[in-house]
Amino acid sequence: MRTSTISKTVQLLALGIYSAGILSSCSTQTTQAEAAQTTEVAPDKMPTIMAELTDAPLVPAPITRKHAAKVVVKLEVKEVVKKLADGVDYTFWTFGGSVPGKFIRIRQNDEVEFHLMNHPDSKNPHNIDLHAVTGPGGGAASTFTAPGHETVFNFKALNPGLYVYHCATAPVGMHIANGMYGLILVEPEEGLPKVDKEYYVMQGDFYTKGEFGTPGLQPFDMEKALDENPSYVVFNGSVGALTGDNALTAKVGEKVRLFVGNGGPNLISSFHVIGEIFDNVYTEGGTKTQNNVQTTLVPAGGSAITEFKADVPGNYVLVDHSIFRAFNKGALGMLKVEGDENKRMYSGQIVDKIYQPEGSTVQEMPQSKAPAAAVALNKNSRMELGKTLFAQNCQACHQAEGQGIKGAFPPLAKSDYLNADLNRAIGIVAHGLEGQIKVNGELYNSTMPKLKLSDEEIANVLTYVVNNWGNKGGEVTPAQVKKAKASYKH
Amino acid sequence: MILQRLLLLMLLIGVCCKVQAQKSLPKNMVHVKGGTFVPLYGSDSTPVKVQSFLLDVYPVTNSEYLAFVSKYPKWRKSAVKKIFADENYLRGWASDLSLGANATKINNSPVVNVSWFAAKAYCDCQGKRLAKVEEWEFAALASETKANAANDAKFYQRSIEWYSQPNPTYLPPVQKSFRNYYGVYGMIGLVWEWTQNFNSAMVVGESRADVTMDRQLFCGSGSNGAKDVKNYVAFMRYAFRSSLKSNYTVANLGFRCAKSI
Numbered sequence: 001m002r003t004s005t006i007s008k009t010v011q012l013l014a015l016g017i018y019s020a021g022i023l024s025s026c027s028t029q030t031t032q033a034e035a036a037q038t039t040e041v042a043p044d045k046m047p048t049i050m051a052e053l054t055d056a057p058l059v060p061a062p063i064t065r066k067h068a069a070k071v072v073v074k075l076e077v078k079e080v081v082k083k084l085a086d087g088v089d090y091t092f093w094t095f096g097g098s099v100p101g102k103f104i105r106i107r108q109n110d111e112v113e114f115h116l117m118n119h120p121d122s123k124n125p126h127n128i129d130l131h132a133v134t135g136p137g138g139g140a141a142s143t144f145t146a147p148g149h150e151t152v153f154n155f156k157a158l159n160p161g162l163y164v165y166h167c168a169t170a171p172v173g174m175h176i177a178n179g180m181y182g183l184i185l186v187e188p189e190e191g192l193p194k195v196d197k198e199y200y201v202m203q204g205d206f207y208t209k210g211e212f213g214t215p216g217l218q219p220f221d222m223e224k225a226l227d228e229n230p231s232y233v234v235f236n237g238s239v240g241a242l243t244g245d246n247a248l249t250a251k252v253g254e255k256v257r258l259f260v261g262n263g264g265p266n267l268i269s270s271f272h273v274i275g276e277i278f279d280n281v282y283t284e285g286g287t288k289t290q291n292n293v294q295t296t297l298v299p300a301g302g303s304a305i306t307e308f309k310a311d312v313p314g315n316y317v318l319v320d321h322s323i324f325r326a327f328n329k330g331a332l333g334m335l336k337v338e339g340d341e342n343k344r345m346y347s348g349q350i351v352d353k354i355y356q357p358e359g360s361t362v363q364e365m366p367q368s369k370a371p372a373a374a375v376a377l378n379k380n381s382r383m384e385l386g387k388t389l390f391a392q393n394c395q396a397c398h399q400a401e402g403q404g405i406k407g408a409f410p411p412l413a414k415s416d417y418l419n420a421d422l423n424r425a426i427g428i429v430a431h432g433l434e435g436q437i438k439v440n441g442e443l444y445n446s447t448m449p450k451l452k453l454s455d456e457e458i459a460n461v462l463t464y465v466v467n468n469w470g471n472k473g474g475e476v477t478p479a480q481v482k483k484a485k486a487s488y489k490h
Numbered sequence: 491m492i493l494q495r496l497l498l499l500m501l502l503i504g505v506c507c508k509v510q511a512q513k514s515l516p517k518n519m520v521h522v523k524g525g526t527f528v529p530l531y532g533s534d535s536t537p538v539k540v541q542s543f544l545l546d547v548y549p550v551t552n553s554e555y556l557a558f559v560s561k562y563p564k565w566r567k568s569a570v571k572k573i574f575a576d577e578n579y580l581r582g583w584a585s586d587l588s589l590g591a592n593a594t595k596i597n598n599s600p601v602v603n604v605s606w607f608a609a610k611a612y613c614d615c616q617g618k619r620l621a622k623v624e625e626w627e628f629a630a631l632a633s634e635t636k637a638n639a640a641n642d643a644k645f646y647q648r649s650i651e652w653y654s655q656p657n658p659t660y661l662p663p664v665q666k667s668f669r670n671y672y673g674v675y676g677m678i679g680l681v682w683e684w685t686q687n688f689n690s691a692m693v694v695g696e697s698r699a700d701v702t703m704d705r706q707l708f709c710g711s712g713s714n715g716a717k718d719v720k721n722y723v724a725f726m727r728y729a730f731r732s733s734l735k736s737n738y739t740v741a742n743l744g745f746r747c748a749k750s751i
Contacts, residue, residue, distance in 0.1 A: 079656045091654050120578065120741045121657050123682075124726065125733030146733040147740045148578050169733075171725040178654065209647075219651040222722055 046070040046111065053102035056236045057248055059198040059259060060105040063187050068109040075102060076117045077126045077145070077167075077180075084206060084232060085239035085330065086406050086442055087215035092237065093126070093167065093178040099237030100202035100263060101165065101182025106132075108160045108189050113152065114139065120148035125169055130155075131301070132163035132184045140168040160188035162285030162303040164261050173265050177207055177225050179237060181263030183303060188287070195307060196254035201333060202261040203269045203298065203320060204237065205230035212329060213406050228266040233325040235318060235333045240407035242318060242333030244436070244445030250310045252339025257307045261285075264300030270321040271298050271306070273335065275314065280307040295321050310337040312346040315447055327396070332408055334446075352452050376460055379467075379475045386464025389457055394465075397448075402469040408446065410439035413469030422466065422474070426481050427488020429458050455481040519544045519749065520673045522629050527638070529627055530724040540628045545621060546746035548600075548664040548675050549683060550612060552589055555601040558612050560587060565608055575605035578739045598663035600681045600744035606736040609684045609745035618747035620686040623731070625748060627724070630678060632671035639671075640721075649723045652679045657742045678723075684745040688731040 051073040052060040078097050084090040095101025106112060118126050125146045129138035133155045136142075142153035167180035183202060207225040208218035212232060224231065235242050242248060250256050262269045272295040281293045285303035290296075296304045318333035319326035326332050341348075376382035397409040404411035412418055417439040418425050432450030436443055453461065455478040462476040515521065524542040559566045566586040570579055581603045584590030589597065604612075606620075613619050621629070633639035639646075667676035734740070 081656065091656060120581070123653065123655070123657055123742055125730055144733050146730075146738050147742065148581075149738065170729040171722040174654075174722055174726075219647075220654050222647075222650060 048072060050074075051104060051106065051112075053096065053104060054200070055096065055098050055102060056100050056200040056202060057242065057246075059103050059185075059200045062191065062194075062198075063105065063107045064191075065107070068107065068111065070113060071106050071110045072113045072115070073104055073106075074115040074117065075104075075128070076119060077122060078119045079122050079124070081217065083238050084208070084218065084234070085213060088208070088210075088213065088239075089217040090206065090208065091178065091217070091220075093124070093175060093180050095128070095165070095167075095180060095182050099179035099181075099204065100200070100261065101180070103182065103200045103259070104165075104184040105187065106157050106184070107187045108157055110157050110186075111154060112157060113154050114143070115150060115152050116143040116145050117150040118145040118147050122147040124175075126167050126175065126180065127151075127169050128165055129168040130163060130165040130184055132157055132159070132161070132165070132186050134158050137168060138165075144169065157186045160186045160287065162186075162259055162261070162282065162305050164263065164301050164303055166263060166301065173225060174220060174222070176263060176265040177205070177220060179204060179206075179263070181261070183259055183261040185259060192257075192305075194255075195257040197248075197250050197256045198259065199248050199256070200259050200261075201235050201242065201248075201318065202237075202263055203233065203235055203267075203271070203331065204263040205265065205267045206232040206234065208232065225265070230267065230329065233267060233320060233329040233331040235331060239330035239332075243408060244334075244443070247315075247334035247336045248318075249336050249338070252310055252313050252337060252342075254310050255307065256310055256335070257305060259303070259305055260296075260298055261303045262298040262300055266300060267320075267322075267325070268300055269298040269331075270295050271304065272296075272319050272321040273306075273308070274317040274319060275312075276308050276310075276316050276335075278306040278308050281305065310335075310339075311342065313337050313339045313341055327405065330407075349452075375456060379463065382460045382463040382475065383467055385457075386460035386462070389453070389461040390464055393451055393453070394461065402465065404439075406442065407444075410437065410442070410444045412465050412471070414440070414471065416440055418465070419472045422462065422476060423480070423484035424488055425462060426458060426476065426484035429453065429462065430481070430485045431489055455485070458485075516544065516749070518547045520547055521751075522625070522672050522674075523637075525628065525637070527624075527628055527631060527640075529624055530721055530728055538624050540624055542751050543621070543625055544749040544751060545625070545629055545672070545674055546618075546748065547673060549681060549744045549746045550601050550609075551598050551664055552583075552593075552601045553597045555604070555612065556587065556589065558615065562611070562615065565611060570608070572737070574607040574737055576737050576739055578603050578741075579605060579608070581739070581741065592660065595660045598665065599661040600664055600676070602661070602681055602741055602744045603739040604684075604743075604745065605739050606684050606688065606734070608739075610686075612745070613747035616747055618749045620684055620745060621748035623685040623687050626683065626685045627727070629670075629672060629674060630727075632674075632677070634668070634670060637671050646723060649678045653723060653726050661742075681742050681744040682727070682730055682740070684743065685731070688734055 046069055048070045051071050054060050075095050077095060079091060079093050080097060081089050081091050092099050116128050125144060127140045127143040127145060129140040131138055133139045135155060139153055139155065143151045145151045163184050163186065165182050165184050167175040169175050181204065183200065207221045208231045209221045210218050232239065240246065260271050278293040278296065280289045280291055281296045282305035283290050283296065284299065285305060296306060298304050314337055316335040316337060318335065320331040376385055398404050398412050402412035410417065417437060428448060429451055432448050434447045436445040458481045459476045459478045465471065467473050522543055522545050524540050526537040526539050528537045563569055567580045567583060568586050610620055631638045631640055633642055633645040636642065661681065664676055667680040668678060669675050670677055
């Protein structure tokens, strides 16, 4: 009570001094601000501010003040059971109740009073090592906190940049593997350039006893962690944390800034947004920017700030371009850009025709038509041809055995959605599908592109699909495809 | 000649004591046969010898601790000195002499939120003492069937799973926990336990060395001097103990008593 009154008085006083300065020298406002930036203010003259902390993917508002402040950060450690993937739970150890931990935003030369509270129900002691801290253990030496206790230490944010923080209690690997990491941004004194959208994305690898997708409460598997062989690689703490309804959003013409972190504990991320080029990347979260970057490396225990302008509407997929992690372990996110199309910037497909390499001279076929694609003579040859088509067009997402990927790509194997209406399935293959559907009890909210396949090819691939992996069987004919295509337009 | 007699006498006394000890094995205590093991942290890499000792079968329960504070008023919630126990002392209890509405659920559960001073006083009053950290770790090596299950992968995985789970709302009764080779219940899978020495993991006793060593087990330096960096289960116990001070009380930290032979 008494302290808060004092700090309020100090705040008012500081505000008073500051405004007095502005009033008395309106003409030299800039100089005044610059002076305030560079001169060190006595701690008792500094305004005290409670830091706003946010859960991913949100980021606290940019700092507009032009002076250093005393910033109070209160971060609570909680051990919680939460979703790692659909049907899969995990005991996460968290800074603030979810993975990644709360985003902390301060300004260079701020003096931070850092409180670490370990919830009484925690089983383990925890501490925090902030890479933004200059001092032993990055704060870990001063914040070793037993369950039901609180520790406090102060530090001055000397260097601007985007920094990882993490728990550093032995066994450190296990504490990080359970999700104990987050980001702290130290804005440079001049601030960061203005953008329209800012988001917080943090990658982490998880080691569960069961394989990817094995349901139930999965315990930590130490052997896998030692082998650096994760069962999951995810953005923002779970498979699907950034897809479907949770996708990031932006409008055409907006500038987007992603604060990207990598908690590890083991893997380095090759962060990439499919269909975008980063205009600026603050490499490794530092001060220098690199321009026109396709994929940026984010070290374990490191970060990057990426900026780009959303020019073309559509869905942009965030991946770790170590691509099996994206398609098979969960490292997938999505940015939905809405707005008007610009056909000059991106036309969409405008031509699709037969390509026949004919050597260097232009040749012309005598009179005859180009050989038609193989035509199936019976159901068996239909399935045979369909198998190849499936491998070329469908397998990347729906997987070799039609099992799909939970949360991202619906299964075709034993699929209630598929078997319920084959004509609808034809329509989807022919015209694509966007929006939420329910398959075998799971919700999927994503986009399937339309496939440029002939009626014959659609018939073949669907005949292959319905006669495999426990589906209902039967034959789809080109005639049926033709009819269904017309009636199932999306 | 005199020496021989003396030896014989000592031997006789030794035997007598042993016989006596076995005869009068206190209720709910077991005999843990001594041996050697290499603890995770120690003054050097040589195995540590643990003498045979007696250990409580169960951690001390809420009802046992209630009986203790009834008899010794200075350890009641409202009376305890703050330097001996922090504000969370017996946090789950309704009052000095009442466990509250959930008494039936937690009567036989381990008492938690007790400080080291309180645990020590309890054991003193029973004519016992807290186990030394080496004794505790030695007894905790045992699975159901083996005295030393340090290399048993299944036992290890089960242990690490327990350490990774959050606390249950109500701790189970002590009799329901895992019983090890010695007949001791709940060494792993129930609560953390106070030991006589608990915050000395990284202290080697040589002041200059102590200064340069990290006593708080943080970051990479935590694995400095550890004997088996793969033994996360032991790491977590040592880390937990290192986070404590003698007046701390924690929601999943209880204790049991031991006795020298």
